[in-house]
Amino acid sequence: xxxxxxxxxxxxxxxxxADWGVAHKKKxxxxxxxxxxxxxxxxxxxxxxxxxxxxxxxxxIQQYDTHEVxxxxxxxxxxxxxxxxxxxVTFWSRSRQEYWRKGDTSGHVQYVKGxxxxxxxxxxxxxxxxxxxxxxxGKRSCFLEGGPLPVVEGHRPAEQQNGLS
Ligand SMILES: [Zn+2]
Numbered sequence: 578x579x580x581x582x583x584x585x586x587x588x589x590x591x592x593x594x595a596d597w598g599v600a601h602k603k604k605x606x607x608x609x610x611x612x613x614x615x616x617x618x619x620x621x622x623x624x625x626x627x628x629x630x631x632x633x634x635x636x637x638i639q640q641y642d643t644h645e646v647x648x649x650x651x652x653x654x655x656x657x658x659x660x661x662x663x664x665x666v667t668f669w670s671r672s673r674q675e676y677w678r679k680g681d682t683s684g685h686v687q688y689v690k691g692x693x694x695x696x697x698x699x700x701x702x703x704x705x706x707x708x709x710x711x712x713x714x715g716k717r718s719c720f721l722e723g724g725p726l727p728v729v730e731g732h733r734p735a736e737q738q739n740g741l742s
Pocket of ligand 1: 712
């Protein structure tokens with residue numbers, strides 16, 4: 578399965594969207610029926626979240642086939658539950674203090690393809706199919722809008738160039 582997923586990841590046009598979804602769910606060891614998020618976030622998922630003082634976790638939003646990193650938003654338990662169950666990404670807006678379903682006003686909808694939790698539960702990776710721009714400025718990615726900062730580039734020494742990834 579890992580081999581197939583790698584193939585999918587690098588050749589998104591080679592498989593149907595449905596096949597990608599099946600491969601993804603097998604990869605993460607989870608099916609739609611494993612958890613019950615119908616009325617509240619499943620307690621087994623909620624127990625794994627490490628929320629900040631405002632009850633939020635960061636959500637990195639990535640285009641599922643090209644792997645572009647599009648934006649970062651924040652979710653509380655209910656926003657995550659909606660994201661897991663409705664096919665649409667929902668955030669908690671820290672500025673407006675309300676749920677924010679991406680695309681409702683802009684048309685720039687994010688269709689959910691997969692959601693993963695990181696090792697210590699304080700961040701989510703949400704793979705989506707992004708319609709149009711992810712950034713409110715009209716840029717595809719918020720990181721294109723912000724742009725690069727000056728950086729001193731690092732290089733691995735010779736002894737790390739073989740046999741290590
Ligand atoms: Zn932005």
